[in-house]
Amino acid sequence: MVNGTIRSNVDPFNEYPDEDIISALKKVQIWDQLKISQGKANVPADNNKPTKGKKKSQHHQTVEMVPMTEEQQKLTVKISDGGSNFSLGQRQLICMARAIVRKNKVLLMDEATASIDELTDHLIQKMIKTEFKDTTVITIAHRLITIAQYDRIMVMSEGKIVEFDTPLNLMKNENSYFAKLVKESGPEFEKRMIALAENKDSEII
Numbered sequence: 001m002v003n004g005t006i007r008s009n010v011d012p013f014n015e016y017p018d019e020d021i022i023s024a025l026k027k028v029q030i031w032d033q034l035k036i037s038q039g040k041a042n043v044p045a046d047n048n049k050p051t052k053g054k055k056k057s058q059h060h061q062t063v064e065m066v067p068m069t070e071e072q073q074k075l076t077v078k079i080s081d082g083g084s085n086f087s088l089g090q091r092q093l094i095c096m097a098r099a100i101v102r103k104n105k106v107l108l109m110d111e112a113t114a115s116i117d118e119l120t121d122h123l124i125q126k127m128i129k130t131e132f133k134d135t136t137v138i139t140i141a142h143r144l145i146t147i148a149q150y151d152r153i154m155v156m157s158e159g160k161i162v163e164f165d166t167p168l169n170l171m172k173n174e175n176s177y178f179a180k181l182v183k184e185s186g187p188e189f190e191k192r193m194i195a196l197a198e199n200k201d202s203e204i205i
Contacts, residue, residue, distance in 0.1 A: 001079055001081075001082060001083035001086075001091055001094065001095070002079070002081065003079065003080060003081045004078075004079055005075060005076050005077060005078060005079065006021075006025070006034060006074065006075050006076070006077045006079060006094070007021055007075040007076065009079055009083075009094055009098065010024060010025065010094065010097050010098045010101055011098070011101060016101050018071070018072065018075060020101055021075060021097075021101060022071055022074075022075070024097040024098075024100040024101045025094075025097050027097070027100060027127065027131065028093040028094075028096045028097045028100070028123070028127060029093070029123060030090060030093045030094060030097065031074070033090065034074045034077050035077070079094075088116055089116040089117060089120035092116055092120065092124065093120065093123070093124070096124060096127055099132070100127070100131050103135075104135065105135060105136060106135065106136045106138070107128075107132055107135050107136070107137045107138070108138045108139075109137065109138070109139045109140065110140045121143065121146060122203075125146055126203065129149070137150075144181060144182060144185065144193065145189075145192070145193065145196070147167065148167055148192075148193050148196040148197050149167070149196050149197060149200045149202075150167060151166065152164060152165065152166060153165065153166070153167050153170055153178060155170070155176075155177045155178050157177065162177055163176060163177055163178065166197070167193070167197040168194065168197040168198060171190070171193060171194055171197065
């Protein structure tokens with residue numbers, strides 16, 4: 001994240017309308033968390049529209065200032081360098097909103113849930129299943145539970161691929177590296193992982 005506004009971080013090249021930005025921020029459930037700390041702001045009115053009581057001279061163009069709506073003010077909420085004025089979980093959700101707006105065909109997530117709480121992790125996984133169902137999602141996993149319902153898992157050791165299969169097939173293979181990692185977390189966790197892998201439509205909770 002870079003120094004700027006909520007809007008410029010979600011849509012850095014100013015390619016999408018406010019409605020798309022707001023919709024994405026609502027989908028990741030961060031919209032209601034945005035606080036308007038500044039006073040009422042003003043924006044230039046559309047110069048192509050006739051303005052009552054305003055005249056344009058030959059050399060000067062009158063610009064009328066109109067109040068921002070509350071939604072527009074939320075989009076101007078400031079973000080410090082690195083997003084330091086937002087929690088780590090909030091930063092990840094804003095990044096998810098950017099991905100939702102862009103609708104990329106490939107989404108690479110590098111340990112996106114490594115240092116966030118389980119609730120935010122659950123929300124991100126839900127977003128992946130709903131908003132990116134037609135997207136190729138490549139995840140470098142930190143928590144095993146986050147990839148329990150993925151189509152394929154690639155396990156690497158010392159820079160080499162040691163196994164590549166569905167989560168369920170790997171967990172059923174007693175010699176699997178992945179199965180051993182799951183078992184190390186205890187029998188209850190293993191049951192939960194298998195149940196999720198067997199039913200991809202169930203929610204990770």
